[in-house]
Amino acid sequence: MVSPILSVASLATLAMAQDVPWSGFDKWSHNSYSSLGSKQADHLPWFMKNNPLPAGKPWGLRNADTNYYTDYPITGVVRSYDWEVSKQSCAPDGVNTTCLLVNGQYPGPAIEANWGDTIQVKLTNNIADEGTGIHWHGILQKGSQPYDGVPGVSICPIAPGESFTYSFPAELYGSSYWHSHYSSQFASGLNGPMIIYGPNSSSYDIDLGPAQLTDWYHEYYEDLLGNLAKPLSENPQYPYSKNILINGKNPYDCDYADGRDCEQAPIARFNLTSGKTHRLRLINTSAESLLKVSLDGHKLKVMANDYVEIQPYETDVVTLGVGQRTDVLIEGKTSSTQGAYWLRAVAPHDCAANDGQNVGKAAIYYEDADDSQLPFSSPNDGYDNSDCFNDPLEKTVPVMALDPGEPGESVDVSMEGHSNGTHGKWWMNNVTATVDYSDPILLRAKMGYTDFPTQRNVYQYDSSVDSVRFIIKNNNGNSHPMHLHGHNIFVLAEGEGDWDGTIINPSNPQRRDVQLVRANGFLVIQWFQDNPGAWPFHCHIAWHLSLGMIIEILESPELIHKDVKVPSTVSQTCRDWWAFNEHTPIDALDSGI
Ligand SMILES: *[C@@H]1O[C@H](CO)[C@@H](O)[C@H](O)[C@H]1NC(C)=O
Ligand SMILES: *[C@@H]1O[C@H](CO)[C@@H](O)[C@H](O)[C@H]1NC(C)=O
Ligand SMILES: *[C@@H]1O[C@H](CO)[C@@H](O)[C@H](O)[C@H]1NC(C)=O
Ligand SMILES: *[C@@H]1O[C@H](CO)[C@@H](O)[C@H](O)[C@H]1NC(C)=O
Ligand SMILES: *[C@@H]1O[C@H](CO)[C@@H](O)[C@H](O)[C@H]1NC(C)=O
Ligand SMILES: *[C@@H]1O[C@H](CO)[C@@H](O)[C@H](O)[C@H]1NC(C)=O
Ligand SMILES: [Cu+2]
Numbered sequence: 001m002v003s004p005i006l007s008v009a010s011l012a013t014l015a016m017a018q019d020v021p022w023s024g025f026d027k028w029s030h031n032s033y034s035s036l037g038s039k040q041a042d043h044l045p046w047f048m049k050n051n052p053l054p055a056g057k058p059w060g061l062r063n064a065d066t067n068y069y070t071d072y073p074i075t076g077v078v079r080s081y082d083w084e085v086s087k088q089s090c091a092p093d094g095v096n097t098t099c100l101l102v103n104g105q106y107p108g109p110a111i112e113a114n115w116g117d118t119i120q121v122k123l124t125n126n127i128a129d130e131g132t133g134i135h136w137h138g139i140l141q142k143g144s145q146p147y148d149g150v151p152g153v154s155i156c157p158i159a160p161g162e163s164f165t166y167s168f169p170a171e172l173y174g175s176s177y178w179h180s181h182y183s184s185q186f187a188s189g190l191n192g193p194m195i196i197y198g199p200n201s202s203s204y205d206i207d208l209g210p211a212q213l214t215d216w217y218h219e220y221y222e223d224l225l226g227n228l229a230k231p232l233s234e235n236p237q238y239p240y241s242k243n244i245l246i247n248g249k250n251p252y253d254c255d256y257a258d259g260r261d262c263e264q265a266p267i268a269r270f271n272l273t274s275g276k277t278h279r280l281r282l283i284n285t286s287a288e289s290l291l292k293v294s295l296d297g298h299k300l301k302v303m304a305n306d307y308v309e310i311q312p313y314e315t316d317v318v319t320l321g322v323g324q325r326t327d328v329l330i331e332g333k334t335s336s337t338q339g340a341y342w343l344r345a346v347a348p349h350d351c352a353a354n355d356g357q358n359v360g361k362a363a364i365y366y367e368d369a370d371d372s373q374l375p376f377s378s379p380n381d382g383y384d385n386s387d388c389f390n391d392p393l394e395k396t397v398p399v400m401a402l403d404p405g406e407p408g409e410s411v412d413v414s415m416e417g418h419s420n421g422t423h424g425k426w427w428m429n430n431v432t433a434t435v436d437y438s439d440p441i442l443l444r445a446k447m448g449y450t451d452f453p454t455q456r457n458v459y460q461y462d463s464s465v466d467s468v469r470f471i472i473k474n475n476n477g478n479s480h481p482m483h484l485h486g487h488n489i490f491v492l493a494e495g496e497g498d499w500d501g502t503i504i505n506p507s508n509p510q511r512r513d514v515q516l517v518r519a520n521g522f523l524v525i526q527w528f529q530d531n532p533g534a535w536p537f538h539c540h541i542a543w544h545l546s547l548g549m550i551i552e553i554l555e556s557p558e559l560i561h562k563d564v565k566v567p568s569t570v571s572q573t574c575r576d577w578w579a580f581n582e583h584t585p586i587d588a589l590d591s592g593i
Contacts, residue, residue, distance in 0.1 A: 037247030037268030044207035047197035064201035073116030094265035099189040108192030115198035131157025135181040145533035152435030159580035172307040173198025175281035184542040187287035215241035215289035244360030268362035284320035287542035289352035296377035301329040306512035321481030338366030340375035350386035393504040401508040407469035432548030433457035435592040442534035463556035486535035532559035546590035
């Protein structure tokens with residue numbers, strides 16, 4: 001079957017992870033290491049102060065109750081980045097492999113902006129034989145739709161040797177990340193954090209910044225995909241991750257490196273200050289793994305999910321699906337025994353395919369701790385529990401309240417994993433989708449076309465439909481983190497079996513941009529049609545996405561034709577791609593995204 005996930009009794013993973021080699025060193029400036037999670041990492045500010053405005057918050061009187069979908073500041077400040085993507089060997093956890101890096105770093109550079117700034121990124125593709133394209137996860141792209149950056153949907157891939165400049169407003173605020181949306185490139189390191197400073201209703205003293213959490217593989221993504229996408233008769237292999245990294249760090253036990261080049265590598269670290277409240281931004285950039293995050297001896301107070309701040313609640317363990325973010329507050333202890341603790345990110349075997357180390361750890365030091373020693377704290381109860389779903393929706397109440405109302409249109413969507421006769425595939429409403437790199441649907445809709453081949457799986461809702469509800473039934477034994485571009489979705493209900501019609505917190509349901517649907521369970525989502533564009537709705541597990549688990553939503557096609565702006569640089573990506581493809585035809589291994 002497509003996903004013979006789960007089951008593998010792996011190497012003695014826990015014991016391995018407790019036992020990491022450590023020499024107290026903290027190198028970060030070479031071999032792809034970024035300074036995130038190192039001694040050199042700075043705490044983040046409350047907001048960026050280098051503004052033309054005289055003083056005060058750049059968003060003026062707007063606060064956490066302001067409806068950010070209809071009212072965001074325009075500061076006039078442009079935050080510019082110049083990035084170069086390259087394919088090179090790297091060893092973030094000590095094992096030598098092949099990565100896709102931006103400016104030589106993994107994780108890639110962090111984007112920082114204030115709410116209402118414009119983010120501008122010039123990307124140069126220096127990969128010799130692959131296209132690329134960056135997606136800014138969770139950004140709505142109202143008025144800047146092509147910069148959503150999905151090759152074959154909103155733009156063509158950026159061809160080798162070419163540059164392209166993305167430019168879009170930071171219209172939401174909070175914690176997120178950027179990642180390649182070209183095939184499964186993001187599984188080989190092409191991602192990094194994106195922090196947008198804005199109002200807060202919970203208060204904190206210190207912003208520890210991002211904790212980017214990910215599963216990690218010791219093979220290049222094309223090799224993993226090549227083995228996965230083989231005909232069933234040739235025994236395809238589902239990719240198993242080898243490690244869990246925190247800010248790109250977590251040394252691998254070289255005794256288990258199967259004879260590969262393996263060396264010592266640094267561990268991520270953070271400082272806590274006693275008596276202070278700390279904000280930590282958990283970002284799940286996994287390809288596949290669901291993660292359980294906990295801090296030994298501490299509670300975590302959840303204050304935001306994705307780009308939506310919520311009424312805070314306490315928990316011992318936070319669950320993150322791929323693409324999900326959760327901002328937590330950590331109260332610094334005040335007793336005399338502050339010491340050192342482990343932050344843990346566990347990929348439970350029931351919810352993730354891993355046959356190496358399945359616990360990522362970062363060292364957390366109070367000011368009284370000896371930071372040349374590793375912590376020896378014990379995990380919280382339930383830190384590795386196997387519930388492959390998010391916290392109950394009852395607990396997650398957005399600070400800025402919005403009522404979704406009744407939907408203009410309601411659609412049943414089924415999800416399956418089965419063969420197409422010869423190859424394993426993932427299906428949504430009986431279609432396993434592929435994109436066409438050379439023919440993005442947004443650009444086609446801009447020209448007034450609305451007919452698409454079945455395998456694009458295009459669902460169109462014109463502007464007379466004010467909101468759309470998807471009632472999703474997962475007929476499959478895996479959970480899937482479902483992501484919609486261009487919107488924060490209302491999450492009306494999720495659970496086991498079939499939906500009984502109950503909506504949780506109906507006048508102010510949870511909103512976010514990724515939500516897990518359980519194995520054999522249901523998920524009911526809804527969104528306002530307030531953003532004409534081409535928006536993929538897909539499973540965020542790289543390997544499921546690659547095998548077709550995609551619906552392409554064309555929102556208000558007549559308004560795309562009339563209003564959406566397509567800069568000439570966007571059409572140029574297609575001319576460059578066609579030219580490249582003519583002499584180097586790309587043999588797509590997968591759905592394309
Ligand atoms: C954490 O504390 C250590 C030891 O005092 C110091 O060297 C390091 O720079 C601090 N890091 C941060 C991010 O404050
Ligand atoms: C990593 O592997 C590459 C490709 O096999 C090789 O060229 C490089 O020298 C290796 N690096 C290290 C540090 O072993
Ligand atoms: C937001 O956080 C800042 C920094 O901790 C704090 O000074 C401010 O009081 C917080 N805002 C609210 C409404 O709590
Ligand atoms: C990231 O998401 C994946 C897919 O849902 C999940 O398996 C993994 O546990 C998540 N990781 C974390 C750290 O939450
Ligand atoms: C099944 O999938 C393979 C690989 O994508 C493809 O080549 C083949 O044409 C598909 N078969 C059918 C019947 O669509
Ligand atoms: C999908 O196929 C099944 C089995 O043939 C059929 O019962 C169902 O109606 C189809 N669903 C859609 C949306 O076409
Ligand atoms: Cu999936």
